[in-house]
Amino acid sequence: MKRAKRHTLDLEGVDTDPLSGMANLFDVAMVFAVALMVAMVINFRMTDMLTExxxxxxxxxxxxxxxxxxxxxxxxxxxxxxxxxxQGKGRRIGVAYELEDGRIIYVPE
CATH class of the missing domain: 2.20.25 (N-terminal domain of TfIIb)
Structure with missing residues (x-):
């Protein structure tokens, strides 16, 4: 009768620290935070303030x-x-119209 070969689990190269997964979550959170900051800078056009x-x-x-x-x-x-x-005194000098594409046209009277 042949005896069944037992397989053993080799944990020598595996990290068994239970907090190592938390470090990966921290890395993901940092990447997400940086992406949010970049999106806010682009959305508020702050790059123009720095370059123009x-x-x-x-x-x-x-x-x-x-x-x-x-x-x-x-x-x-x-x-x-x-x-x-x-408020104040003055006179009307013209009319401004906003077009469908967002442009504004001033028409003097």
């Missing part, structure tokens, strides 16, 4: 808390909307 000489960014256009950020050279100026910003 003159940049104008309008935050919340047309709303009460509208904000305009202007960069000229190394100087950055921030303008915030206020209650009295649209």
């Amino acid at each position: 000489d003159e940049v104008t960014i309008v935050k919340n256009p047309g709303r009460q808390d509208m904000e305009i950020v202007v960069k000229k050279g190394r100087e950055i100026t921030q303008y915030k909307g206020s209650e009295d910003a649209g």
Whole structure:
């Protein structure tokens, strides 16, 4: 009668540390966090602020808390909307129209 050969599990080259999986999760979380930061920089057009000489960014256009950020050279100026910003005396000099493709056309009167 032939005896069955027993197979043994060789764990010599295998990492048996139960926390090694957590290190891999940390690596994945770090890659995800960096990807989110890059996406935010691209979404808020911050690359323009770093590379261009003159940049104008309008935050919340047309709303009460509208904000305009202007960069000229190394100087950055921030303008915030206020209650009295649209008040005063003046005369109408024309009309602006926004086209379907997003362009704005000014037509003087």
